[in-house]
Every structure is written in C-alpha cells, then in structure tokens.
Amino acid sequence: MPSQVVYVKDKHTKLFIPGPTEVKKEIIEAMNEWMFGHRSSTMTDLFTTITEDTKKFLGTDHHVIILSASGTAFMESSVMDCVDKNVLCSTCGSFSNRMADIAERLGKNVDRLDYEWGTAVKPEDVREALEKKEYDAFTCVMNETSTGIRNPLEEIGEVMKDFPDTMFLVDAISALGGDYIDIDAHGIDVIYTSVQKAFAMPPGLAVCVVNEEAYQRSKNASSGSFYAGLAKNIDYYKKKGQTPSTPAISLMIAYRAQMKRMLEEGHKARSQRHLDMAEYTRGWAKKHFDMFPEEGYWSQTVSTIANTRDLKIEELRQEVNKKYDMLFSNGYGKQLKEKTFRIGHMGEHTLESVKALTDAIEDVAGM
Ligand SMILES: Cc1ncc(COP(=O)(O)O)c(C=O)c1O
Structure with missing residues (x-):
C-alpha cells in the first residue's frame, strides 16, 4: 500500500525518512547545466574528479565505481561477480533478506544465517557457520534500515580475515557517509551505498568500493554482471x-558539488554529527517511548522507536506533515508498521533540525 501522505508541488517537505533525505538547494541547482557528450574530455574530468574525491572522502585505496543506478544494482552484481556456488547471507530484516532473495534468484546456493528482526548479526555465529562449510562469499548489511540495527561490521570483518577465500560483501546503503568505517582495515571486499541516503544527493547513483581480491574474482568469473559488473566498470575507468x-x-555534476562539501566536513566529523543526532534521538525516544532494536547495536543514521504509547502512527505522521512540513517514517512492513516508527537523521540533518521534528511530534501527539 502506498503512503497516504500527499506531497504538494513546490512545497519543501523536510524529509526525516531513511532515504531519500534532504538535499541542499545548491546541489539541486548544480544540475542545471547544459549537456555534454559522455565521451568528451569534460566527462573524463568530471568522472575522474568524483571518483578520486570519493576515494579521498572514504579514505580508501581500493577501487571505486560510481554507477547510474540505485544501490540494489550492486547487491546483485557483487553476488553475480563474486559467487560461483555457495553464499552465506546473514538476514536480520527486510534489506538483508533482499540480499538472500537476490542470490537465490541468481541461482546460487544460499544458506541464511537468520536473526529475528531487531537483533544484530553476531561475529561468533558467522565464524561458526563459516567453519562448517565453504562459501564463496558472506553477505551482511551494515545498517538494517527496516529495524534500525547497526551490525558490528568491524568485528565481523576480523572474523572474515580468517576465511580469505570467502568474500565479505557489505550493503552499507543507509550508513556509508554517515557512520564512519575504515573500509580497508576490516577485511571488507565489496561495500556499496546509494547516494540518496547519508550522501544527501538526489537518487540515481550508487557507489561501490572493491578491493583487489574482489576485482580479480570478478575479472575471472565465468559469468557475471555486464551493466554493474565490478571489473567491467573498473577496467573502463582505468582505461x-x-x-x-x-x-x-x-x-x-551534482555529486561533484556535494562531494566537495563532504570533503570539507570530513568523514569522521560527518560521522560524529550523525552520532550526535542519534544520541539525541535515542535519549528522546527513551524519555517518551523506547528504542526498538537490541541495545548496543543502535543505528547512527536511523532510529527505530517502539510505539509504547500505542499512538496511531500513520495519523501522527500525516498531521506532523500537514502542520510542520516534516515527514518521518512509519515502522517497516507488516511486522513493524504502527508498532514502531523511524526517524532518519542522516545526510544534511543537524541536531537542530532533529529537535525541531521531535518538538513537532510532541506538539501533535500532545505529549
Ligand atoms: C540497507 C538497504 N539496502 C538496500 C536498499 C535499497 O537501495 P536502493 O533503493 O538504492 O536500491 C535500501 C533502501 O532503503 C537499504 O536501506
């Protein structure tokens, strides 16, 4: 069922949903430029600038691909290129489940390391599963947007280092850019995001970081993705x-402008701003409601709040939108709708903007 919320043309509804997120006016306006050919030197200048700036921002020496697609393209191609037969997929919510579904659809042998919604993937379980059977890859979501769980990727990465033949494929779609991770230090082979989340861009581009091992795996794959192929895109960029x-x-063009802003702020400072917003939101949630996910694994970019007051969330959401031009999210899917609600505090948001939202919720809910 589509949302009941009505968007009015030319009205700025401030987005506190976990993507798409707020985009600066100057970034939207940056797109207002005449076209040029995609085989021109102007294009080479633009594309090499955004690719190298992204490496700089993320602090990685690995390959970076920027693709005209949403992040799901890399969910698919990372499996196509890196998995021959067996893949272990950790599932702890809707998006990590999507990964397993994609792998099944691609005809791979999928084992699921399944967790209840709201709980996190545990490194010791990953080790146990990898000791039992050989896998070409293990998939994990960094930030499960449906439940508000931030998985302990750094610790899982340390486990993965003991299984060098198993690629570590990470969906960081709702985290990267708003939750610092040292990509090169934690055994991650492939990690990708979509720009409409913590990068605070209009949707339509996906970013993928690929290490040398995954690049070689992709290059030698007997079959793999053409459009979003890892080695395919990297080789073209190199050439x-x-x-x-x-x-x-x-x-x-907009990405170039936004990445300059992100470089000025810096990856760690940006992450700290997100943590400040998350801590504020958690405090507010605990005062008035409760946090939904397992303690110790709360997301830095989206807080999922348990509806302990039994409020009518959809009505509240619409009323806050109508009165304050702000939009937050209901809980995800059949399992969590009305039982929880989600505040996306990522991208351009600040403590002040998040406080304005919680004030608006308090006002409308009469709290
Ligand atoms: C964790 C996660 N994975 C995958 C996706 C799908 O991303 P996209 O719509 O950019 O393909 C989302 C979107 O919300 C997400 O949050």
Whole structure:
C-alpha cells in the first residue's frame, strides 16, 4: 500500500525518512547545466574528479565505481561477480533478506544465517557457520534500515580475515557517509551505498568500493554482471576515465558539488554529527517511548522507536506533515508498521533540525 501522505508541488517537505533525505538547494541547482557528450574530455574530468574525491572522502585505496543506478544494482552484481556456488547471507530484516532473495534468484546456493528482526548479526555465529562449510562469499548489511540495527561490521570483518577465500560483501546503503568505517582495515571486499541516503544527493547513483581480491574474482568469473559488473566498470575507468555506458551526467555534476562539501566536513566529523543526532534521538525516544532494536547495536543514521504509547502512527505522521512540513517514517512492513516508527537523521540533518521534528511530534501527539 502506498503512503497516504500527499506531497504538494513546490512545497519543501523536510524529509526525516531513511532515504531519500534532504538535499541542499545548491546541489539541486548544480544540475542545471547544459549537456555534454559522455565521451568528451569534460566527462573524463568530471568522472575522474568524483571518483578520486570519493576515494579521498572514504579514505580508501581500493577501487571505486560510481554507477547510474540505485544501490540494489550492486547487491546483485557483487553476488553475480563474486559467487560461483555457495553464499552465506546473514538476514536480520527486510534489506538483508533482499540480499538472500537476490542470490537465490541468481541461482546460487544460499544458506541464511537468520536473526529475528531487531537483533544484530553476531561475529561468533558467522565464524561458526563459516567453519562448517565453504562459501564463496558472506553477505551482511551494515545498517538494517527496516529495524534500525547497526551490525558490528568491524568485528565481523576480523572474523572474515580468517576465511580469505570467502568474500565479505557489505550493503552499507543507509550508513556509508554517515557512520564512519575504515573500509580497508576490516577485511571488507565489496561495500556499496546509494547516494540518496547519508550522501544527501538526489537518487540515481550508487557507489561501490572493491578491493583487489574482489576485482580479480570478478575479472575471472565465468559469468557475471555486464551493466554493474565490478571489473567491467573498473577496467573502463582505468582505461578511459569514463563509464562503459551513458551515465546520469546531471547527477554526477551534482555529486561533484556535494562531494566537495563532504570533503570539507570530513568523514569522521560527518560521522560524529550523525552520532550526535542519534544520541539525541535515542535519549528522546527513551524519555517518551523506547528504542526498538537490541541495545548496543543502535543505528547512527536511523532510529527505530517502539510505539509504547500505542499512538496511531500513520495519523501522527500525516498531521506532523500537514502542520510542520516534516515527514518521518512509519515502522517497516507488516511486522513493524504502527508498532514502531523511524526517524532518519542522516545526510544534511543537524541536531537542530532533529529537535525541531521531535518538538513537532510532541506538539501533535500532545505529549
Ligand atoms: C540497507 C538497504 N539496502 C538496500 C536498499 C535499497 O537501495 P536502493 O533503493 O538504492 O536500491 C535500501 C533502501 O532503503 C537499504 O536501506
């Protein structure tokens, strides 16, 4: 069922949903440029700038791919390129389940390391499962947007180092850029995101970081993705500084401007701003409601709050939208709708903007 919330043209509804998130006006306006050919030197300059700036921002020496697609493209291609037969998928909510579904659809042998919604993937369970059977890859979501869980990726990465033939494939779609991770230090082979989340861009681009082992695996794969293929995109970049097929040029122009802003702020400072917002939201949630996910694993970019007051969340959401032009999210799917609600505090948000939302909720709910 689509949401009941009505968007009014030209009205700025401030988005506290976990993506798409707020985009600066100047970034939207940056797209207002004449087109140029995707095989021109102007394109090479644009594409190499955004690719190298992204490496700088993320602090990685690995390969970076920027693709005109949403992040799901890399969920698919990372499995296509890195998994021959067996893959272990940790599942702890809707998006990690999607990963396992994709792998099944691609005809891979999928084992699920399954957790109840709201609980986190545990490194010792990953070790136990990997000791029992050989897998080409293990998949994990960094931030399960449906439940508000931040998985202990760094600790899981330390386990993965003991299984060098098993690729560590990470969906960081609702975390990267808003939750610091040292990509090169934790045994991560592939990690990807979508720009409409903590990168605070209009949707339409996905970013993937690929280490040398995953690049080689992709290069030697007997079959793999063409459009979002890892080695395919990396090789084209190495050779030409461009993309194999026509990219979303306007979005890339906006990306160049936004990445400059992100570089000015810095990865760690950006992460700290997100942590400040998360801590404030958790405090507010505990005062008035309760946090839904397992303690110790609370997301830094989206807080999932248990509806302990039995409020009518959809009505509250609509009323806050109508009165304050702010939009937060209901709980995810059949399991969590009305039982929880979610505040996305990522991208451009600040403590002040998040406080304005919680004030608005208090006012409308009469708290
Ligand atoms: C954790 C996670 N994975 C995957 C996706 C899908 O991303 P996209 O819609 O950019 O393909 C989302 C979107 O919300 C997400 O939060």
